[in-house]
Amino acid sequence: MNALHIYNTISGSKDKFEPINPPFVGLYVCGPTVYSNVHLGNCRTFISFDLVNRYLRYLGYKVRYVRNITDAGHLESDSDQGEDKISKKARLESLEPMQIVQTYTIDFHNKMEMFNTLPPDIEPTATGHIIEQINTIQAILDKGLAYEVNGSVYFDVLKYSKSEDYGQLSGRKIDELISGSRQLDGQEEKRNPIDFALWKKASPSHIMRWNSPWGEGFPGWHLECSVMSTKYLGEEFDIHGGGMDLKFPHHECEIAQNHAATGKHTVKYWMHGNMLTFEGTKMSKSLGNSILPDELVSGNHKLLKKGFDPMVVRFFMLQAHYRSTLDFSNEALEASEKGYQRLMSAVGQIESLPASSTNEVDVNQFKADFEGAMNDDFNSPILIAHMFDAVKAINSVKDGKLKLGAPDKEQLIELMHAFVFDILGLKPSGQGSNRELVDGLMDVIIEMRTRARNSKDWETSDAIRDRLNGLSITVKDGKDGITWEVK
Numbered sequence: 001m002n003a004l005h006i007y008n009t010i011s012g013s014k015d016k017f018e019p020i021n022p023p024f025v026g027l028y029v030c031g032p033t034v035y036s037n038v039h040l041g042n043c044r045t046f047i048s049f050d051l052v053n054r055y056l057r058y059l060g061y062k063v064r065y066v067r068n069i070t071d072a073g074h075l076e077s078d079s080d081q082g083e084d085k086i087s088k089k090a091r092l093e094s095l096e097p098m099q100i101v102q103t104y105t106i107d108f109h110n111k112m113e114m115f116n117t118l119p120p121d122i123e124p125t126a127t128g129h130i131i132e133q134i135n136t137i138q139a140i141l142d143k144g145l146a147y148e149v150n151g152s153v154y155f156d157v158l159k160y161s162k163s164e165d166y167g168q169l170s171g172r173k174i175d176e177l178i179s180g181s182r183q184l185d186g187q188e189e190k191r192n193p194i195d196f197a198l199w200k201k202a203s204p205s206h207i208m209r210w211n212s213p214w215g216e217g218f219p220g221w222h223l224e225c226s227v228m229s230t231k232y233l234g235e236e237f238d239i240h241g242g243g244m245d246l247k248f249p250h251h252e253c254e255i256a257q258n259h260a261a262t263g264k265h266t267v268k269y270w271m272h273g274n275m276l277t278f279e280g281t282k283m284s285k286s287l288g289n290s291i292l293p294d295e296l297v298s299g300n301h302k303l304l305k306k307g308f309d310p311m312v313v314r315f316f317m318l319q320a321h322y323r324s325t326l327d328f329s330n331e332a333l334e335a336s337e338k339g340y341q342r343l344m345s346a347v348g349q350i351e352s353l354p355a356s357s358t359n360e361v362d363v364n365q366f367k368a369d370f371e372g373a374m375n376d377d378f379n380s381p382i383l384i385a386h387m388f389d390a391v392k393a394i395n396s397v398k399d400g401k402l403k404l405g406a407p408d409k410e411q412l413i414e415l416m417h418a419f420v421f422d423i424l425g426l427k428p429s430g431q432g433s434n435r436e437l438v439d440g441l442m443d444v445i446i447e448m449r450t451r452a453r454n455s456k457d458w459e460t461s462d463a464i465r466d467r468l469n470g471l472s473i474t475v476k477d478g479k480d481g482i483t484w485e486v487k
């Protein structure tokens with residue numbers, strides 16, 4: 001089996017995965033800021049890293065997966081200006097900030113469960129690590145790489161860049177950043193506009209505040225992930241992930257803070273997922289094409305023709321590589337729905353396949369193809385293409401065109417279950433109970449059609465077949481009776 005290779009943003013190449021302390025793997029993913037309902041772009045990121053987590057475990061690694069909750073310090077502009085996003089939502093709704101945090105943390109967890117993502121091993125919150133953040137700030141101050149002004153503490157980017165490459169992750173150059181920056185109101189206390197806040201003094205109206213050596217204030221957004229990742233994964237760990245929009249400034253600032261505080265390059269592999277579009281246009285509220293997960297499932301959105309099962313949505317997302325743009329459309333979702341149904345139908349029929357004394361199905365080749373795809377930077381679309389090769393083989397065995405030996409049948413069951421359920425994280429539509437209902441209803445319909453055929457009522461028999469065909473269900477009349485499958 002080829003070794004796993006991961007596209008490492010910081011090197012710009014697919015690097016062989018070699019954990020720092022095998023078989024242990026540290027995986028950190030930037031979690032949501034819980035001030036609103038989680039959006040589809042967030043969901044795609046977390047589904048992508050759920051795939052990473054699942055496959056690493058399949059390979060036998062002992063993964064510690066840490067994904068944080070940002071519940072303070074994330075300002076409106078994603079930098080050092082504006083109101084805290086959570087505090088603003090609390091003010092607008094006349095609620096306590098922690099009520100907002102609780103409401104949207106629950107919503108986030110519900111959506112992650114809906115899309116069948118495994119929970120992280122540790123889910124720290126920013127507000128639960130204020131002391132650690134203060135200690136890290138003090139360490140950076142002691143190194144002379146930060147400065148305090150009027151109760152706020154800023155990271156000195158220019159001083160840091162004299163010995164380290166600030167911008168190495170995003171490819172930004174210091175000179176270009178300086179020339180492209182402008183002095184904003186309230187930022188005149190910075191020595192340079194590109195410096196970023198480690199600690200901000202709280203204004204009189206700022207609700208969320210903590211005591212510190214520099215006065216009452218709150219931590220900088222970038223600092224929170226640096227502190228929480230290193231607390232639970234150590235000063236050096238394997239993988240740090242997040243959306244591509246976090247590459248700069250968030251992750252760039254993390255790198256600088258980590259190195260300034262510890263003297264070490266903390267993360268070995270940086271991974272970034274790409275964004276979503278709808279029919280070729282970036283999703284945004286202003287354009288009216290931003291769709292929430294609940295809307296996608298219910299179909300309650302003006303741009304959607306119908307709703308889609310969460311597992312269909314997950315399957316659709318995994319049909320694109322995590323580093324490529326994923327374009328939503330009704331047609332693409334409907335195509336994925338049919339593909340998902342074909343895959344699940346085939347998997348559900350393996351156990352009932354006849355076992356022969358001879359074998360014509362190369363299960364070992366399927367396994368090599370599946371693992372080869374995933375070892376190439378978690379290439380789920382190629383994996384799924386290979387899985388449909390297996391689906392063709394399964395259907396050929398069912399139709400008597402290929403023979404499947406008993407040991408190979410067991411191996412095929414184990415392989416398909418591992419990759420469909422354990423790695424892709426799919427499960428039968430409707431979470432099982434609805435599947436049983438569908439199977440029961442189909443038994444009734446097939447029985448009615450059998451009676452019609454036995455009575456030579458061809459009109460009713462053909463009508464049942466045609467109506468089912470319109471629902472993407474194929475009925476086959478064979479010597480052993482009537483069978484059905486989803487197209």
